[in-house]
Amino acid sequence: MNLDRRAFLGAGAGAFVCTLAGQQIASDGPEPDLEKLSAGIEVPPKVRASARQNPLTPAQTPTPAPGGTRREYWIVATKARWNIVPTKRDEMMNKKITGSTKFTGWFYREYTENFGAPKGPVSMPGPVLEAETGDTLVVNFRNDLKIPVTMHPHGVQYTPEMDGAYKGQFTDPGGFVQPGKTFQYVWDCKEGTEGVWPYHDHGPMDPMPLYKGLFGFINVRKKGAPRPDVDHYLVFHQITTATSGLARGFQCINGRAYTGNTPTLRAKVGQRVAQHITAMDVNFHTYHLHGHRWKNAAGKVVDNETLGPADSLTVEFTEDNPGRWFYHCHVFSHLHEGMSGWYIVEP
């Protein structure tokens, strides 16, 4: 085990988050050198063998169900500079946020067919992968980062080869996509997989790439079901000092912290609104929305629901209350470090 003094103090004093290549990482400690750490990880045998062949695997494609569609995506893992608090203000407390808020984030970025060109700017979360029950999701993934990363889905149906998870010596090629390489994931959205699910990196450096922004949503809609008028997607997570190298940590929604920087959600009275929330760190969070209420899974009317790590929640209601509202995590320490936003309803 090779710890420099700063890393050792960080690991000893801080909140433990993971052990990578034998090094303990503290979430509030210094930023680890992931490239250096990952260089010490042995390339698993099945990955070594596949690297000599065409790495974009000929799909062992599950056929879409009758009437189903093959939904193909082209996604690149990439890095870009990212500002956590672009306005430098917290509109909730009407207060200035001082100090540096920029770091190098990691992103799943959607491209046009055959990795032609980016479809838009980088985003946190990555693109929403949309399907209906009976469809097959085909995700062509290229890793432009300098360490092995993956895409691991929740909720949908897949074989172990399509798991996108590092499993030591048992790792399949999709669980260790090396720098510059591609892999084709094929996931089945059969009946019973409907819902909104997270996807995220599950490679050998998991969860640090996820902390840097490698996460997104899959939305499998039930075929034929009426669509909401508005879908909102929110990820509750933290960007820690070990993630960013910044002097302090932030409690974030979609990579941004503090009201006015986090997504400002919008809807109109009369619209059917669906809000999808997941949590992606070591904490429990709650989703609280002012001026509104909905039925939870047990049928009880609530306005605040708890999310554990990687839980996903869909809140649905018909909008009936115009005005400027807050949505936020009700863990006060999270709220006051940035985990809140505006929800603006027009009459």
Ligand SMILES: [Cu+2]
């Ligand atoms: Cu929280």
